[in-house]
Amino acid sequence: MSNNIEIVKKLYSEEPALKDMRDYTNKKLKIWENEVVSHFSVKSWILDIGCGMGREAFCLYDRGFRITAIDISEKVIEPAKQFALESKRDIEFLLTDGLDLPFESNTFDVVIMWSQTFGLFYEEENKIHILKECSRVLKSNGILSFSGHDKEFLKAKYSQYLDGKKFFPYADTDCYWKAFTTDEMIDLAQKTGFSVVECKRGIVYKEEDGPILHCVCRK
Numbered sequence: 552m553s554n555n556i557e558i559v560k561k562l563y564s565e566e567p568a569l570k571d572m573r574d575y576t577n578k579k580l581k582i583w584e585n586e587v588v589s590h591f592s593v594k595s596w597i598l599d600i601g602c603g604m605g606r607e608a609f610c611l612y613d614r615g616f617r618i619t620a621i622d623i624s625e626k627v628i629e630p631a632k633q634f635a636l637e638s639k640r641d642i643e644f645l646l647t648d649g650l651d652l653p654f655e656s657n658t659f660d661v662v663i664m665w666s667q668t669f670g671l672f673y674e675e676e677n678k679i680h681i682l683k684e685c686s687r688v689l690k691s692n693g694i695l696s697f698s699g700h701d702k703e704f705l706k707a708k709y710s711q712y713l714d715g716k717k718f719f720p721y722a723d724t725d726c727y728w729k730a731f732t733t734d735e736m737i738d739l740a741q742k743t744g745f746s747v748v749e750c751k752r753g754i755v756y757k758e759e760d761g762p763i764l765h766c767v768c769r770k
């Protein structure tokens with residue numbers, strides 16, 4: 552994991568990734584994310600892994616949830632903290648690596664790893680490790696929701712950016728997203744002890760954007 556952390560951190564410390572994220576900050580939750588939120592109990596305490604500049608964190612806070620949000624890039628966490636302060640939203644933003652979570656066991660009602668952040672954990676052992684960490688910090692029966700790029704969709708539409716299962720949407724970087732099939736996502740969730748509630752393609756903002764895969768599971 553150690554070498555890829557530096558690659559990912561570098562991408563999220565520079566334009567154009569920061570610009571993309573800034574543009575997303577004012578956006579609403581995605582269509583599939585809104586559907587997933589219907590599984591969350593009122594006033595759930597949510598851990599948001601790979602929060603970026605806080606798109607999901609701010610939306611979910613405004614829906615009445617308690618939020619702790621983490622990211623490895625100072626360049627995204629600092630503006631998110633600042634905006635929380637200015638807008639008087641009581642959200643805890645922390646600069647930390649999401650691989651080893653700095654939280655007590657059985658703490659959160661929900662963990663989200665959205666915007667395909669899961670695909671930035673390279674190598675199977677790291678994916679297993681982070682899912683086990685999510686399970687550890689979740690309360691019994693807690694919910695994990697994670698998403699990934701849809702390999703079949705990318706193969707059909709964006710094969711020029713795909714190298715096997717590695718998706719390279721940004722030029723001049725070694726940073727890629729691992730793309731998944733639904734069976735692979737289900738397998739990873741089950742291997743780490745989760746019960747899968749649903750794993751399916753979800754609409755992002757518009758049908759034309761194409762689907763992403765997401766998995767909702769319970770500890």
Ligand SMILES: C[S@@+](CC[C@H](N)C(=O)[O-])C[C@H]1O[C@@H](n2cnc3c(N)ncnc32)[C@H](O)[C@@H]1O
Nearest residue numbers: 563601602603606622623624648649666668671
């Ligand atoms: C695609 S962006 C999504 C940002 C945000 N969720 C949004 O929708 O605007 C992925 C984020 O995950 C963060 N990230 C990647 N690997 C991480 C890790 N190991 N621990 C914590 N954050 C990580 C990146 O720094 C980046 O901000």
